[in-house]
Amino acid sequence: MKFGFEAAQGRADSGSVEIDxxxxxxxxxxxxKEERTAFGLFIDEMQDIFAELPGLQHQAGLREWPFYIIGAGLSNLSAVLSEARSYGQQLFDYRRIGPxxxxxxxxxxxxxxxxxGAKFKPQPPENFRWHPVAIPISSKSMGRLIGI
Structure with missing residues (x-):
């Protein structure tokens, strides 16, 4: 894929996803951190991601970086994260949601x-129900940032 410019060399270009x-x-x-805010990475279908993210969240927590992974996935997500890293399941707070x-x-x-400034036309029928099947998760350490 060509973007019309060359990538900068020297940082985050090792070819290793975890290091980069x-x-x-x-x-x-x-x-x-200076502005007392945070950077969040929002991921849908998190069970399909690469295994480096739990390690990255762990490193961010150890270094007190204001970085948080907020994701959604299927019911097997906690097992997938545990397989990726032995501590992967404990890094996150899991919330089940339903209809x-x-x-x-x-x-x-x-x-x-x-x-x-938009409006649904026609309005959804009264018996319309939204059935999300995701489990949102967020970093347990995020509570320190937002005062939970």
């Missing part, structure tokens, strides 16, 4: 669309 991501975060995290009731479904659809 760690170098990228080392360069990226000082600014949010929304009618009122919550309408709110989930209407609030963001109205905020951007």
């Amino acid at each position: 991501l760690e170098e990228m975060l080392k360069n990226l995290t000082p600014a949010p 929304l009731d009618g009122s919550s479904t309408r709110q989930a659809l209407d609030v963001p669309s109205v905020r951007f």
